[in-house]
Amino acid sequence: MPEPVIEVEDLHVEYRLRGRSSAKQVICGVDLVINEGETLSLVGESGSGKSTIGRALLGLAPVSRGTVRFDGVDVTRMTRRQRRPHTAGLQAIFQDPYSSLNPAMTVESILSEPLLARGVKDARRQVQQLLDSVQLPADAGRRLASEFSGGQRQRIAIARALALSPRLIVCDEPTSALDVSTQARILALLRELQERTDVAYLFISHDLGVVRHISDRIAVLRHGEIVETGSTVKVTSSPTHPYTRELLLATPVTDPAEQERRRRARLELRAQGGQQHHHAA
Structure with missing residues (x-):
């Protein structure tokens, strides 16, 4: 269990x-x-x-x-x-991979910072393991965070969150x-x-x-x-709450006709919600 x-x-x-x-x-x-x-x-x-x-x-x-x-x-x-x-x-990964990493620091510095703060002696080896775990090349540690794409930066942020075995x-x-x-x-x-x-x-x-x-x-x-x-x-x-149904209808789809149908259904749900609130008042 x-x-x-x-x-x-x-x-x-x-x-x-x-x-x-x-x-x-x-x-x-x-x-x-x-x-x-x-x-x-x-x-x-x-x-x-x-x-x-x-x-x-x-x-x-x-x-x-x-x-x-x-x-x-x-x-x-x-x-x-x-x-x-x-x-x-207890660690975190935030929304914006561009602002959550210091662009002036190398990736090795970013990842080794929490390890060194915990007194880890073989930080460099663990950094290499972290890079491997998020599928980044071994030489990524020598580069600045600002040199990477958004997806790669988010992998670095994931590696940083994993550093202390959360x-x-x-x-x-x-x-x-x-x-x-x-x-x-x-x-x-x-x-x-x-x-x-x-x-x-x-x-x-x-x-x-x-x-x-x-x-x-x-x-x-x-x-x-x-x-x-x-x-x-x-x-x-099979959501039970109207708000959940509304969120499901807001999920984007590629078919324009289906997208329009969902938009109309969402507006109808909101209108029904407003009427229920009016009657309750």
């Missing part, structure tokens, strides 16, 4: 707005469990709070209520210094800045690495069409609340 890597209970995140006495609630009562070797995808449109949840797990966003347990340890209100010994196995990687829209063919190759690489290492992923995306290729389970987030969760097959083939 797989062990839970991270357990999130009743998570609330709010931000104080400058010049206002009240706080804006961004995340409201979210519960999540991600097991060893599992991919849970968190899906919702822009502004739904997906990245905020990822940041809260990483200790980069304030938790106003609830708990985050990583490998059984409650890290919710620890300072960064207190969290460090407990959460080295238990969980928060993948925050890691393919959205890439073209479709490069997206597919990065997703295939992430699956392969998971099979080899049993790492767990929280995969954050706005696109149900992308996450269906990598997820074991999907949680759908709307306005900071989870409205539906279930297996990938269940959520993508």
